[in-house]
C-alpha cells in the first residue's frame with residue numbers, strides 16, 4: 125500500500141501523523157510512504173530524518189494525496205483539502221464528525237472511506253487512539269488554565285496551589301475519564317482543591333482510591349454541577365459520549381452565576397463542548413469572555429506540545445494502520461471489531477451509529493458497502 129502523510133494545515137497545528145519510526149515500520153513490511161515536505165518541521169522532524177527512514181518526500185500536497193492509497197493525518201480535513209478526497213481513498217485521522225455537519229457532508233459527497241481515530245473502540249469501551257491525546261489535553265488543560273487565571277490573561281488572579289495562610293484555587297472537573305483524570309492529577313499535584321464530577325460510579329471510586337485528600341468525587345447531575353460551578357476558579361469540561369455531540373451540562377445560566385474572572389476550559393469542544401456558552405477557538409485567539417467568565421476552547425490542545433504529541437500519536441496509531449495496510453481495509457475491519465468501530469463513513473454512507481444519530485441518518489452496515497482494498 126502507498127501511505128501518504130501530508131503537512132497539517134489547521135491553525136496552530138504542529139503535529140504530524142507519522143514519525144520516522146512509523147515510516148520504517150511500513151517499509152519493513154513492504155509498503156511505501158510519501159511524506160509532504162516540511163510535514164514534520166513543527167515536531168522538529170526534518171525531511172532528511174524521514175528520508176533516512178525510507179520515505180519519499182513529495183513537494184505538492186495534491187500529488188501526495190493523489191498517489192496515496194491511505195492518507196494518515198492528525199486533524200480532520202479542512203475545506204481547502206476537500207477536493208482531494210475520493211472514493212478509492214482510505215483516510216485515517218481524528219474526525220470528530222458529530223461536531224461538523226459540513227465535514228460529514230464533504231466526506232459523504234467524496235465517497236472516501238474515513239476512519240476516525242477517536243471512534244476506534246475495543247470491546248471494553250476503551251478508545252485506544254484517543255487516549256494519548258486525552259492524556260496530553262488533560263494535563264495541559266490545567267497548565268493552561270493556571271496561566272489563564274493570571275490577571276494579565278483576564279483571569280481571577282488566583283494561584284492554583286495557594287500559599288500558607290491563603291487557600292488554594294478551586295478546580296472543578298466535569299467528566300473524569302482520561303482527560304478529567306489527568307487534569308485531576310496535575311491540578312492536585314499543583315496543590316489546588318479539586319472536585320471531580322462524573323456519572324460513572326466505577327470511575328469515581330477509582331479516583332477516590334488513587335487521588336490524595338485534595339480531590340473530592342461527586343456524582344454529576346444538574347444540581348451538583350451548578351453548585352460546583354458556583355465556587356470554581358477553574359472549570360474543566362471533559363465529558364464524552366463516544367461518537368455523539370457532547371451534552372450541554374454547564375448551562376448559560378450556571379456560567380452567569382460563576383465567580384468573576386473564573387476560567388472555563390472546555391476540552392470536549394471537539395465534540396461540540398459540554399458548556400452551553402462554548403464555541404471553538406484557535407491558538408491564535410484562544411479565549412473570549414462571556415459576561416465575566418473567561419472561556420478557552422481550542423479543539424487541538426495537544427498541538428501545543430507537538431514533540432510529545434506526535435510521538436505519542438504514532439505509538440498509538442501505528443499497529444492499527446499497519447493492520448489496514450497489510451490486510452486491506454475490507455479484511456482489516458471484518459476481522460477486527462475495534463477497528464470496524466473506527467469507520468465513520470464509506471462510499472457515501474454513514475457507518476458509525478453515533479454519527480448517524482447526530483445527523484438523524486440511518487447507519488449502513490459494513491457488508492452493504494464497497495470499500496477500497
Ligand SMILES: NC(=O)c1ccc[n+]([C@@H]2O[C@H](COP(=O)([O-])OP(=O)(O)OC[C@H]3O[C@@H](n4cnc5c(N)ncnc54)[C@H](O)[C@@H]3O)[C@@H](O)[C@H]2O)c1
Pocket residue numbers: 242254255257258259261298299300301302303304321322323324327344362363364365370371373390391392393394395422423424425426
Ligand atoms: N480539545 C482537545 O484538544 C482534545 C484532546 C483530547 C481529547 N479531547 C476530547 O475530550 C473529551 C473527553 O475525552 P476522554 O478521552 O477523557 O473521554 P473518556 O471517555 O475517557 O471520558 C469521558 C467521561 O465523561 C463521562 N460522562 C459521560 N456523560 C456524562 C455526564 N452526563 N455527566 C458527567 N460525566 C459524563 C464518562 O463517564 C467518562 O468518564 C472528548 O470529547 C475528547 O474528544 C479534546
